[in-house]
Amino acid sequence: MLRIAIIGAGVAGLCMAMRLKRAGIDSFTIYEKSAGVGGTWRDNIYPGCACDTPSHLYSFSFAPNPDWSRIWAEQPEILAYLERCAETHGLGPHTRFNTAVAAARFDSRNHRWSILLANGEEAEADILISGLGQLNVPAWPEIEGREDFGGTAFHSARWREDHDMTGLDVAVIGNGASATQFIPRIAPRVKSLTIFQRSANWVAPKPDAPYTRAQKTLFAASPWRRKLHRLAIFLRFELRFASFFKKSLLRPAFEKQLGVFMKHHVKDPALRAALSPDYPAGCKRVLLASDYYPALTLPNVRVVSDPIERIVADGLVTRGGAHHRVDTIIYGTGFRSTEFLTPVEITGTDGTTLNEAWREGAHAHRGVTVAGFPNFFMLYGPNTNLGHASIIFMIEAQVRYILRCLRRMRRKGLSFMDVKPWAMERYNRRLQRQLKGMVWDSGCGSWYKNAAGRITNNWPRFAFQYALAMRRPRWREYDLRR
Secondary structure (H helix, E strand, C coil): CCCEEEECCCHHHHHHHHHHHHCCCCCEEEECCCCCCCCHHHHCCCCCCECCCCCCCCCCCCCCCCCCCECCCEHHHHHHHHHHHHHHCCCHHHEECCCCEEEEEEECCCCEEEEEECCCCEEEECEEEECCCCCCCECCCCCECHHHCCCEEEEHHHCCCCCCCCCCEEEEECCCHHHHHHHHHHHHHCCEEEEECCCCCCEECCCCCECCHHHHHHHHHCHHHHHHHHHHHHHHHHHHHHHHECCCCCHHHHHHHHHHHHHHHCCCHHHHHHCCCCCCCCCCCCEECCCHHHHHCCCCEEEECCCEEEEECCEEEECCCCEEECCEEEECCCECCCCCCCCCEEECCCCCEHHHHCCCCCCCECCCECCCCCCEEECCCCCCECCCCCHHHHHHHHHHHHHHHHHHHHHHCCCEEEECHHHHHHHHHHHHHHHCCEHHHCCCCCCCECCCCCECCECCCCHHHHHHHCCCCCHHHEEEEC
16 A cells, blocks of 8 residues: 655645545545645635636536636635535545645655654655645745835735725735736725836736526536537637747737737827737736726826835835835735745755756656656646646646556555656757747746746647646656565
């Protein structure tokens, strides 16, 4: 019997645990730092928090929800779905809440992982699986004087529900995916809202709408119709990927369409100029929001493109000396996306940690295994992110791959499985060549890249191609031992 430790009870960790249960494997424990399941959908509670993938695609294929209230579900509904999945699959007894993993070290002699918990306890496992993903540690900008601010300041991923912003002067630093969702919600009730953007984003309309009672009844009564609806969403989003190649003939038309969308809502030429990106669409993630541009045209909202020089007790000072007095600062600055597994120190066979192995950028074999770290698997690992479709689709492909590895280990009586360095190196050389042809490599800065400019997050092909590549492991690429 293989003892399995899963780090995190977010989407990835839950998917792994549910599929283990369905495969009849009960010898696993989930270590979750929070008081409940949900991961990023428990952490992010800002107004308007929603998924940018339609609900029926942003759900597990083996745990469908015919009762989604709308095309794009918001955070409370997604969290409720994940909680329901955990309860239905009986994951409660397998989960240790309020228990963070601090470190894990592989014991080469006994072929097992020694796990150190943040509370000082120790545990052991034969298999270690990370479900931490890429978007779990908030990123704070390095701005002089950040600690000197005398008002209220917080990150959007740590939203202060107890802070009433009605009638206050508010600053938002950042204009990414989170900011485009909460800005339209808070703009009408604050006295003034100043948005400090480093660079403009491409924004596409989000044609959201509630599902009718008749539609939900049909989805519940006819699983094949629900599956067909899900497939139609998947194919529509897959087609968008064709515009992400550098030489795509579709992107000019796509950019023109997005420009018309902005011009329809933003009549002021100066504001339009400030909101117009200077890089190809797709180089950074294209944002979906139908209410963002209208919010920026409200009389109490300003967009500032001048760089912030420092933060002072009563506000911010931008280049040129302009002083912006505010009561509240909200950091919509995203996550430390390229620092995979940052909260946990993972040590492999020769005493090297993952952070040391990834000095030049995170990389893995198929985004799942890393040479020198036996019996260790990752979900939503390096170069498995998508800029166009559902990450749950990718996670399910990884979970199936890991399950095949575990079945072989059990069937053959194996206690050691490590990807061979040559296999991982060959895979990543091919991957980096493919990435050179993608629009993400066009020069813009984004959370897809690390500080050196290496694209560590994205998969450079259609999502279905990843699923095909992950159908079964190539055993010759692994060092397998009893």
